[in-house]
Amino acid sequence: MKRLRRDRLKIYMDILLIIRSESRKEKIILTRIQQKSNVPFDRLKTYLSELKDLGFIQDEASPKLTEKGFQYVTEFEKVLDFMKRMGLTY
C-alpha cells in the first residue's frame, strides 16, 4: 500500500513538473502531458482530477499550476537537490 502511495507521489511530481515547463504556452495540451509523463490517458485524467482536488492545478482540460502547486513543486525540487547533495538516491 505504501509503495503505491510512493509511486503515485512520483507520478504527481512528474505531471506537475511537465505542467510547469509547459506553462509558458498559451494552451497546455493533455496529449503532450500524457506523452511526457508516460501515463495512460484515462489514468492521467484521474491524476489531474486528484491534483485539482488537492489544489495544485486548476482547469483539468488545460491545466495550470496554482500558487500552492508552484510552491509545492519548488519545495520538492529543493529537497531533491538537497538529497542529491547529500548523496541520497530517490
Next chain:
Amino acid sequence: MNNLGLIIIEILSAALALILVRFMIKPYRMTGENRYLGLPLGFAFLAVSYILMGASLSFVDPSFVEKLKWLQLFTGAYAFVFLAVTYYSSAKTHEQREHLLMQAFLSLMFLVLLFLFIVLFAPPVLALPSYKEADEYFRLSNMILSIYITRYTLRSHALKPEPKTILAPLGYALLAFSQYSFLIWSLDSSFSAFVGAHLIRVVSMLVFLLVSYRAIIAPQNVAHEIVV
C-alpha cells in the same frame, strides 16, 4: 583546553547537529518514505551524544559521570550506525528497501554485536570492558562506518560529478577523521589530537550546514506564472 572550553565546543556541536536535524528531516517529510527518517535520527543521536559529553564534563560525581559517558558512547555509536544503515538502504532497489523499524533493528543489532565482541574477545575475556577500552572500540567502529558513508557518497559524486555533490563526502570524511583523532587521543593522550578531533567535528557540522543552506535556503525564487 579547560573543561569550560570543551563544554562550549560540545554545546556548539550539539546546536549545529540540532539545526541540521531540521534540514535532514525534509526528505522524509516531502517523500513520506521511512528510509529517509534515519538521516534526521542519526543527527539527532549525534546531538544527544554531544549534549551527554558536555554534561559529563559539567558534573563532579564520578559514578554519574561514568554513566553519562557510557550513554554518550552508545548514542554516538547508534548515530553512526543509523546513518550508515540509511545510506545502505538508499542504495537498494524498491523491493529491497528496509523500513525504519528494520533500520533501527539492524543498528541495534550492530551495537549489541560490537559490545558482545568486546566482552567476549577483548581481554579480560568475559568481563565488562573498562570505559576507555570500550571507547576505543566504539571510536574505531564509528570511524569505519563514517568511512563507509564517505565512500558511498563519494561514489555517488563520481558517477555524476558535480561540484555541489562533493561537500557531503567531505563532511563525512571530516567526521571519520574526527573519530580517528579521538582514537589517537585515547591511545596516546595527545593533546593536539584531542583538540583537533573537536575542531574537525565542528567543521564537519559546518560543512553539512553549508550543504543544507545551499540546497534549501539559498535558491532564489524563480519567476513563475501563477494562474488565479
